[in-house]
Structures are given as structure tokens and as C-alpha cells.
Amino acid sequence: MADFKGSLGSAINTGRAWRVAAVVFGVVSIGLTMSLFRQASNHQTILIPYGLISANKSVSVTGKTELDGEYLSLMARADLSSLLDWQPASVNRQTHQFLTRLSPEAYAQFNISLTNDAAKYAAGNVSEAFFPQTIEFFHPHKVVVSGLLKRWSGDEQTLKSSVTYTLDYEQAVTGIYAISKLEVK
Secondary structure, rough: OHHHHHHHHHHHHHHHHHHHHHHHHHHHHHHHHHHHHHHHOOOOOOOOOOOHHHHOOOOOOOOOOOHHHHHHHHHHHHHHHHOOOOOOOOOOHHHHHHHEEHHHHHHHHHHHHHHHHHHHHEEEEEEEEEEEEEEEEEEHHHHEEEEEEEEEEEEEEEEEEEEEEOOOOOOOEOOOOEEEEEOOO
């Protein structure tokens, strides 16, 4: 009988040891998770759109606060590419990609009309291409892009026009520049 009490006590102590180990492991896991989230939120992250990378120009990302006109000029070219270079199968996706680059005020202004236009173009088998000819940067946050806009409905060209787009940028809290104003001439 003495052996039974000893093994019963040993089993109880072993159970306590597992509970203590589980609690310690849980506290350490929670602490590490909280530390990871704190570190992730304090780290500056810069997202570079695909259109900017595919422009075949070098891009330098630094922590400098000085704005470089080349950076915003490339951003404008990439933004206009997602808005103006599409096929019927990609127009909805590219329009939504462009909408994510707008400031909240500009998004409210353009969301409905651009989404409706994209649905109309996708249903009508319409394609569009923009060929930039000049890109000018004006300090502090304005880029003017002029070029040739062409549109096709099926195989027939329905539009060929010289256009000028003026994009004003503002820096968001995250440090990324968003389009605050878009004008077409």
C-alpha cells in the first residue's frame, strides 16, 4: 500500500509540473508575440508598386525626408499606367489598384465613376493604352504627364488624343505618397 501512495503522489507532482511548464510556456509565447508586434509596428516599411519597378529605371530607397522629383515622377508614371494601360480582362483589377493609390478625399471623388467605367469597358471589349511623352515635376508634390491616349473597341481604334494629366501627391501618415488631386486636360 505504501508503494501505491508514493506513486499516486508522484503522479500528482508530475501533473503539477506539466501545468507549471504549460503556464510558463504560454506566458513566454505571449510575451514574444507582443514583442514581435511591437517591433513590426515600429519598423518603417516602404512599398514599391510593380509599375514603378517595371519602368526599367533604378530606384533608391533611403530614410531621407528630402523629396526627390525623380521618385514622384516614376510614381506618377506607374500610377497612370495602372489607370490607363489595360485590356478588357484586366481593367477592373487595374482600376482598383489605382484606387488604392488615392488619398481618402480623392477616393471618395473618383471611386464610383472609375468603377462604373471599368465595368462598362470590360463588358464592351474595350482596350486602352497611354504613351507618355513628357513628365515634369513641380516642387513640392506635383507631376504633370503629357502623352498620347489610344482606345480600341475590339480591333477598331475609337480614340487617339493628346492628353495631359496633373497629379498632386500628399504624404500619408505611413510615409507613402498618395494622389490627392487628379486633373485631365
